[in-house]
Amino acid sequence: MPRELKCHPGIGPTVAGEALTAADNFSARYDLDRIKGIFSRPQHALAGQSYKDKILVLNTAKGGVASAWMLHEMKARGIAPKAILFNAANTILAQGAALADMAMCDRFEDGDVTTLIPTGARVTVYPAEGRVVIED
Amino acid sequence: MLAGAMGPARQWAMDHQMQVGRMFDAADMVPVSQAHMMADPESLGDAGVSFVEAFAGLPEPERRVRVPMITDPRGVDLSCYDPLGQTEAMADLERRFIAACQALGIMMTDTCINYQTIMPPVFGDHVAYGDTGVVIYSNSVCGARSNFEGGPSALAAGLTGRTPRYGLHLDRHRRATRRFLVETPPVELTDWGVLGAVIGRKAGSYWAVPVIEGIDTAPTSDQIKHFGAAMASYGSTPLFHIVGVTPEAPDLKAVGGDGLAAERIGADDLAALRADFGGEGDKVDVVVFAAPQLSLVEMRQLAAICAGRRRHADTDVIVCTAPSVYADAERMGFNATLQAFGATVLQGTCFYQQYAREIGEANGWTRLLSNSAKIVNILGGYGYKPALASMAACVASAEKGEIV
Numbered sequence: 001m002p003r004e005l006k007c008h009p010g011i012g013p014t015v016a017g018e019a020l021t022a023a024d025n026f027s028a029r030y031d032l033d034r035i036k037g038i039f040s041r042p043q044h045a046l047a048g049q050s051y052k053d054k055i056l057v058l059n060t061a062k063g064g065v066a067s068a069w070m071l072h073e074m075k076a077r078g079i080a081p082k083a084i085l086f087n088a089a090n091t092i093l094a095q096g097a098a099l100a101d102m103a104m105c106d107r108f109e110d111g112d113v114t115t116l117i118p119t120g121a122r123v124t125v126y127p128a129e130g131r132v133v134i135e136d
Numbered sequence: 137m138l139a140g141a142m143g144p145a146r147q148w149a150m151d152h153q154m155q156v157g158r159m160f161d162a163a164d165m166v167p168v169s170q171a172h173m174m175a176d177p178e179s180l181g182d183a184g185v186s187f188v189e190a191f192a193g194l195p196e197p198e199r200r201v202r203v204p205m206i207t208d209p210r211g212v213d214l215s216c217y218d219p220l221g222q223t224e225a226m227a228d229l230e231r232r233f234i235a236a237c238q239a240l241g242i243m244m245t246d247t248c249i250n251y252q253t254i255m256p257p258v259f260g261d262h263v264a265y266g267d268t269g270v271v272i273y274s275n276s277v278c279g280a281r282s283n284f285e286g287g288p289s290a291l292a293a294g295l296t297g298r299t300p301r302y303g304l305h306l307d308r309h310r311r312a313t314r315r316f317l318v319e320t321p322p323v324e325l326t327d328w329g330v331l332g333a334v335i336g337r338k339a340g341s342y343w344a345v346p347v348i349e350g351i352d353t354a355p356t357s358d359q360i361k362h363f364g365a366a367m368a369s370y371g372s373t374p375l376f377h378i379v380g381v382t383p384e385a386p387d388l389k390a391v392g393g394d395g396l397a398a399e400r401i402g403a404d405d406l407a408a409l410r411a412d413f414g415g416e417g418d419k420v421d422v423v424v425f426a427a428p429q430l431s432l433v434e435m436r437q438l439a440a441i442c443a444g445r446r447r448h449a450d451t452d453v454i455v456c457t458a459p460s461v462y463a464d465a466e467r468m469g470f471n472a473t474l475q476a477f478g479a480t481v482l483q484g485t486c487f488y489q490q491y492a493r494e495i496g497e498a499n500g501w502t503r504l505l506s507n508s509a510k511i512v513n514i515l516g517g518y519g520y521k522p523a524l525a526s527m528a529a530c531v532a533s534a535e536k537g538e539i540v
Contacts, residue, residue, distance in 0.1 A: 029179070029514065029517070030514055030517045032517065033493075041516055041517035042516060043516065060340070061342065062370075062371070062372045063372060064514070065267060065268060065284055066287075068287055069174075069180050069288065072181075073183050088342070091156070091160070091286070091289075091303060092372075095152075095285070098152050098288070099187075104159075
């Protein structure tokens with residue numbers, strides 16, 4: 001049975017894809033090799049893994065403002081996640097999602113989203129409605 | 137604006153702001169007095185530059201920003217890029233973006249220390265600033281009100297003259313949520329950066345507001361600059377209060393800190409953060425003074441330490457400062473002293489914003505040493521093995537070719 005998670009209404013289009021999850025934080029500047037499309041920061045829980053076309057599920061955003069432009073640049077080259085789900089987004093990632101027309105949601109009613117959606121799960125994100133459906 | 141009557145640039149800007157405002161439950165917009173845009177070409181890519189160029193081609197009434205708008209450091213110092221291994225393609229992207237910004241009426245200040253060099257905001261001033269170090273300083277030290285405005289949102293604010301009223305524009309998000317008691321007051325710049333980093337890492341969220349006790353003497357502008365920049369880098373933190381120092385916290389109660397349990401920060405916490413980075417005896421490929429750009433006072437301090445000395449032949453030294461500071465430092469002879477030491481002094485850039493991965497590969501830089509707690513946090517993801525030391529120790533290490 002599909003499970004539905006409620007969250008705050010977010011930004012971007014409805015998308016579906018495979019989850020890539022970690023109880024870690026996110027910055028496009030600090031954590032990614034954007035040319036190769038992988039997490040490059042050695043200390044990151046997803047180090048070495050590809051984020052292309054994934055539904056990233058992470059704790060919160062960190063660090064600088066560059067991510068706002070970078071999400072747009074990554075999407076223009078076709079090497080970007082389809083969506084990012086956070087426990088708590090920061091302003092930069094939300095702004096970046098708006099420019100890139102990338103799906104982003106946060107503030108999940110059922111608790112820590114990094115424990116609710118496992119890596120590999122098929123997920124559909126409905127930002128305008130503030131809900132995420134996990135296909136079993 | 138939203139209907140397009142004022143042209144497509146302002147239409148995009150208002151639509152962008154409404155999307156972001158809805159996500160953070162903004163009830164309305166607030167006018168801003170200034171905007172500051174982070175937009176280096178590495179972050180922008182061709183897609184971002186083309187996006188802004190499309191606005192630059194509009195008729196003047198439709199494209200000009202409505203409030204004074206300035207820029208964060210660039211990615212290419214056009215007077216010194218080939219020696220760093222930066223390519224003509226990188227420089228061309230930079231030139232295109234500068235031309236587009238100028239067409240929009242944006243002032244190319246190219247600095248992340250505008251609060252020390254251009255026009256600091258005043259208490260209660262609503263602004264739309266980018267660069268986390270600029271925002272945390274302006275909110276905390278000046279008492280201004282800004283969220284982290286990424287480049288697109290700062291551009292939108294420049295075009296509309298306002299920003300969604302959410303987050304740090306509201307009193308309720310400026311109240312303390314974490315209370316820290318500092319047991320070992322910092323002394324020099326790197327100590328301040330390390331303390332900021334520890335607090336940022338513990339706070340760990342954009343929505344956390346630390347209030348800090350145990351700092352009994354007002355720090356200098358450069359000290360609190362490093363403190364805030366590191367806190368924002370490690371924690372995505374946009375605001376802090378220091379009791380008896382910053383303007384919104386004459387006492388603990390004023391920011392609601394009296395109801396919070398105190399968390400101590402001792403020498404063990406500071407040592408644990410430093411232990412994440414390289415140590416004595418490690419070889420050094422490049423020593424970097426940046427992040428934030430150096431103030432004129434820092435340029436003088438660094439020049440005084442470097443005077444009469446010479447870097448090791450295998451260790452490069454990079455110094456990044458604001459164009460306005462560079463001009464003053466040139467006039468006062470600080471640049472000449474640094475260059476005699478063997479340093480490359482760049483104007484209007486910051487090391488981590490100028491294709492750090494590519495210039496590292498071009499120059500064989502892996503082992504990097506800096507006195508900036510912020511930059512050592514950033515560069516691990518760019519393939520560097522960063523290390524942290526005081527300004528004096530960085531100079532001595534550059535001279536010896538290894539960390540002293």
